[in-house]
Amino acid sequence: MALDFRVATLEDIDGLLRLYQQVYGRDYALPLGTDPEVMAREICEPLTTWLVADEPGTGRLVGSIVGNHDPSDGLGKLQGLVVHPDARGSGAARQAVQQLSDTLLSGDQPADSVYATARTNSTAPQRICLRSGFHALGIFPNLRKAARHETMVLLARHREGVLERRLPVPRVPAQLAGLVHALRSAGFALDTEITDEVPPRVPGGRTADHDVELVDAPEFVLRRFAEVVPDPARRFYPFHAPNIMLTATDGAYELYAQLSRSDGYCALIGTAPGFAAVGDDLQPLIERLGGYGASYIETLVPLDRYEELCRLLAHGFLPAAAYPAMRRESHGESEWFRDHVVMARTLQPLDFHDLAIDMAFQPFTEQYIELWKQQYLNTCGVFQ
Structure with missing residues (x-):
């Protein structure tokens, strides 16, 4: 009943x-x-x-x-x-x-x-x-x-x-080919060029180029975020608000994130003056977040933001999910919608042995696992 x-x-x-x-x-x-x-x-x-x-x-x-x-x-x-x-x-x-x-x-x-x-x-x-x-x-x-x-x-x-009414995506890096094919298999057409570019991985264990402070003051962080990241497109992260900030002591950048220490979830929400300013400091910042309780880190990126995707791929982020027509944008008198991709990095060992998924998710799962193996199980560097 x-x-x-x-x-x-x-x-x-x-x-x-x-x-x-x-x-x-x-x-x-x-x-x-x-x-x-x-x-x-x-x-x-x-x-x-x-x-x-x-x-x-x-x-x-x-x-x-x-x-x-x-x-x-x-x-x-x-x-x-x-x-x-x-x-x-x-x-x-x-x-x-x-x-x-x-x-x-x-x-x-x-x-x-x-x-x-x-x-x-x-x-x-x-x-x-x-x-x-x-x-x-x-x-x-x-x-x-x-x-x-x-x-x-x-x-x-x-x-x-x-x-x-989805906006076009001119090109994506080679490592997003599997995600594009998964989208197409799910019925979401995407006519884009898949380039041959595979961004080289930035090695872990390096020291940040800048001294960094972690600010855990949610109300201050929220106010500061509104001040220094005024562009709505750069603040787009639905139902999320930053509660911590990682900032270079010389003011070179500020990275805003939402972190739940109870379950390890962390979302990178925005940067000032822009993502490029973080540079190769992103790897040490990820390790800093891991030490502060993050076990899974994600960020939401427009699918047409090619350079940003390449930088995230170089720092170990992998495309885990896509969201077609996620964000509404006005262009003249018309409204269009921009596709986004969730780039994720897990700081815990993957364990899929009890995974129960419907067949609809198989292409997305397989492309992620294949990328993860290429990223972390590549044995080409073994020498006698």
Whole structure:
């Protein structure tokens, strides 16, 4: 029997805490299911839609899903999907995903697209999204640590007419060929030149050219970021805000990141005066972040930003996922959409032996594993 999903209220927080505890135990990494204050803020946030389902007869909460909408970027995000074991098999999970994504993609200010991540301990969460109109877009290796570091997958669903207005991508480095082919196999046409250029790897263990300070003062970092990175295109990182900063003591650059020390997730969000200013200091900065608790580092880059992609590849970042038509841009009287790519670097050993993925993600997974082997298992330098 299908459940009725309704909008959550503050009175539901205790029931939600019990639900997440019953399903995940102590392994749930997000405060959405563990921190009452964070949950209360989300429920009261006008741009958040939190749906819950009550069990008929008992009234206990047996289902939950959260949707966030950023009208300025035209993006929606689904997270926190959970269904009590007693309610599984009823189609409740798919109903929740379908209902909430339909809501975000419609109305007076519809999102251009909605994305979600899904776990890989089972194919069920992935297939729920795939059957609700979402498409496979890639993987995030060792994304978050719950009981252990776990790989997640990325999916997105677009509003009708958006994908037909993608901006062209003139060229991409050779190491993105596998990602381009994976996109094409997923039904996202991409007419681009794949160059022969393979950026040489910058060796690890080097010392930064500049003395560097790490600033862990979230409010100050957020204000500073708004001041020195005013360009919206350079600040585009949906649903993320920097909480730490790495800065050269001589002022040569400032690198802004969001770091969750509880699960090791780190996103590089922006740099001032620009990414090129970091130069080869990026490798020592990554090692500094690793020492401060980062185990997975990612950054979001427009797919047509060729030089930046080459620099990231040289520092060990690999293309893990793509997001076609992710960012809306105005050109004259018309609106177009720019493709982006997630460049990722894991600081923990990869462990895919328990990976359960739907076939839709196979091309993305295989291209990442092949690049990782070339990067870290190349034996051409063995000498007698």
